[in-house]
Amino acid sequence: MYKLWATLVKDFRVLWRDGVGLALMFVMPITLVVVITDIQNSTFQLINKNKLPILLCNRDTGASGRQLVEAIEKIGMFSVVQLPQNQDEKTIGDSLRKKDALMSVVIPADFTRKVLAKSKNTAGKALTSFGLQADSSAQKDLGEIDPLTLYYNPVLQESLRLSVKGALQSALQLVESRQTLRTLYFDINEKPLPADLEGQMLNNKARINDIAVSINGSTKPPNAAQHNVPAWTIFAMFFIIMSLGGSVVREKESGSLIRLKTLPTSYLVGMLSKQITYIIVTFIQAAVIFSLGIWLFPHINLPGLELPHDLFGLFIVTLLTGWCAVSFAICVGAFSETHQQNNGFGAIAIVILAAIGGLMVPTFSMDTSLKAIANFSPMHWCLEAYYGLFLQNGTLSDVVSYLIPLVLITLAFQLLALWGLRRKNLI
Amino acid sequence: MVDDVLAINIENLGFHYPGNDGVTFSGLNLKVKKGQRFGLFGPNGAGKTTLLSLMTGLIGPLEGKVELLGLNVAKHNNEVNRLFGFVPQDFSFYQELSPVENLAFFGAWAGLNRHQIKTKTDELLHILGLDGVRNKQVGKFSGGMKRRVNLAIGVIHNPQILILDEPTVGVDVQTRHAIISYLHELNKNGTTLIYTSHQLSEAEGLCEEVALIDSGEIIAQNDLEALLIEHKKESLEGLFLELTGKEYRNDV
Numbered sequence: 026m027y028k029l030w031a032t033l034v035k036d037f038r039v040l041w042r043d044g045v046g047l048a049l050m051f052v053m054p055i056t057l058v059v060v061i062t063d064i065q066n067s068t069f070q071l072i073n074k075n076k077l078p079i080l081l082c083n084r085d086t087g088a089s090g091r092q093l094v095e096a097i098e099k100i101g102m103f104s105v106v107q108l109p110q111n112q113d114e115k116t117i118g119d120s121l122r123k124k125d126a127l128m129s130v131v132i133p134a135d136f137t138r139k140v141l142a143k144s145k146n147t148a149g150k151a152l153t154s155f156g157l158q159a160d161s162s163a164q165k166d167l168g169e170i171d172p173l174t175l176y177y178n179p180v181l182q183e184s185l186r187l188s189v190k191g192a193l194q195s196a197l198q199l200v201e202s203r204q205t206l207r208t209l210y211f212d213i214n215e216k217p218l219p220a221d222l223e224g225q226m227l228n229n230k231a232r233i234n235d236i237a238v239s240i241n242g243s244t245k246p247p248n249a250a251q252h253n254v255p256a257w258t259i260f261a262m263f264f265i266i267m268s269l270g271g272s273v274v275r276e277k278e279s280g281s282l283i284r285l286k287t288l289p290t291s292y293l294v295g296m297l298s299k300q301i302t303y304i305i306v307t308f309i310q311a312a313v314i315f316s317l318g319i320w321l322f323p324h325i326n327l328p329g330l331e332l333p334h335d336l337f338g339l340f341i342v343t344l345l346t347g348w349c350a351v352s353f354a355i356c357v358g359a360f361s362e363t364h365q366q367n368n369g370f371g372a373i374a375i376v377i378l379a380a381i382g383g384l385m386v387p388t389f390s391m392d393t394s395l396k397a398i399a400n401f402s403p404m405h406w407c408l409e410a411y412y413g414l415f416l417q418n419g420t421l422s423d424v425v426s427y428l429i430p431l432v433l434i435t436l437a438f439q440l441l442a443l444w445g446l447r448r449k450n451l452i
Numbered sequence: 453m454v455d456d457v458l459a460i461n462i463e464n465l466g467f468h469y470p471g472n473d474g475v476t477f478s479g480l481n482l483k484v485k486k487g488q489r490f491g492l493f494g495p496n497g498a499g500k501t502t503l504l505s506l507m508t509g510l511i512g513p514l515e516g517k518v519e520l521l522g523l524n525v526a527k528h529n530n531e532v533n534r535l536f537g538f539v540p541q542d543f544s545f546y547q548e549l550s551p552v553e554n555l556a557f558f559g560a561w562a563g564l565n566r567h568q569i570k571t572k573t574d575e576l577l578h579i580l581g582l583d584g585v586r587n588k589q590v591g592k593f594s595g596g597m598k599r600r601v602n603l604a605i606g607v608i609h610n611p612q613i614l615i616l617d618e619p620t621v622g623v624d625v626q627t628r629h630a631i632i633s634y635l636h637e638l639n640k641n642g643t644t645l646i647y648t649s650h651q652l653s654e655a656e657g658l659c660e661e662v663a664l665i666d667s668g669e670i671i672a673q674n675d676l677e678a679l680l681i682e683h684k685k686e687s688l689e690g691l692f693l694e695l696t697g698k699e700y701r702n703d704v
Contacts, residue, residue, distance in 0.1 A: 281546065283540065289562065290561040
């Protein structure tokens, strides 16, 4: 036991005096988590919270144009900025390029006239088909209604543009349907359509039930902090490769491993000590980053991090994530001949594992082959387990299926490291 | 005090590296009596380091046996590791730690308790002139100071056999003198010394018996004086050049 204690003391002293390694393990990931949360928070707010700014130029002076503007405002997803009626297209284009808004809708000048003509025409056809006398003026066909024009900045995601287009179609449909109903009612009854009846006829649509599917049925949308803090904490933990892998390489280069082999103590004591030391480091990293999320983020206009209810589950997921990161670092250190190899391979490997593991782009948006490859990234399983706790407020039992592959990958790293050191006759 | 127990007994040793790259031993025999100051010399690539690795159990023989104080190294590795100390040519310790911290760690791995480590650390740092820098980081030390730390770690557990691979390379005269004096002191107290070096004049003053090794074979072994008389040479260096030749040796 004293040997293990002495080794732990040695490992902590060596670590404490490795200023660059400490900086890499703490400063870099903390900077990343703050910057990326801030960036993603803006996107989240654009989609989830803020209304989408839209420039609206109504060149029409009639009622249908006004009704369409009202219908667009009522959709609820837009913050409408009305432009002057005679705003030219170049100025609208300049506004979009300057990103005053990402899209603009232009209602054509004769919109009301054409909507009225179309509604009369449609009502006339309907009356004729009922066997009634249609208004003779209804037969005049002014042609199709000129299309609304939707200008957009190409940076806008296609999915968002299509959903905007769908919303505009609905508003347009509402205006046209209302006018057709009014015309038809007036032609039959020779009096205006009562407002309550109009309301019933236009709004009597089948409803859509929104049901959030989450482990605990929570409908609270996840914010940028809930997404980014766990993801970049995992990244930070794996970044210990610079310090830990480097420490293994240093022991090999200096001949310390050879000297230790001539002493009556198993190197497994050394391996155990390194793992305990660096798992403690990963816990400190997690504690620091989670604390920043909880207490610092709200002061810099970022959403605060909410810890999962199952704190024991959080402890276990953090422990296994840290153990995996430590095992990976020892494994890379065991096979690296130099610091350059360890740091170069380590840094690139972490970025690749993070990318395929879904830390940068969610795995659900990857194609099938990449999704299959993601299963080989330990970070994927760490992230899924953390998301189960942070985003869905699940418990340990809900995420245990992600922890099993994580432990198997960790054991593979451990065995590989032992084999690598034995192969070089170092232990 | 030399008794009949052999410190090192190598019999019929056969060894080659995988792929047969490098030195090969075949049927090599070597005996070193307990309490001796024994020097092992040879040109680069002769097999000195490989032989030391076999003695210390870092690698195992393919044939024959290697015994330290009667214990087979391959079969009793853990017990054997308590009997000898190893001072490698490299600075095999932690540059980030102080001498005290290094000795505390290596002492624990050598099986000493906290009290034994403290007593021995105080003694060694005093003898080797490192008292004044006992808490400074070794990484900032001169080469000579690092050599002394390297030696101190090798003897922290009072080994019965001390194996030294070029313990004075790159040090100044004062440090060399201090190290050699300390090795004499250890030997007087019963420690067997197994020593390799390219500093042959230094070796003459230290070693009682020497072996010359070349291409994996012991080409001469005897009491140093007897060898010089036998080959009619006045110095170990003259004897070395006569037996191993003057050609360059490349050890890749």
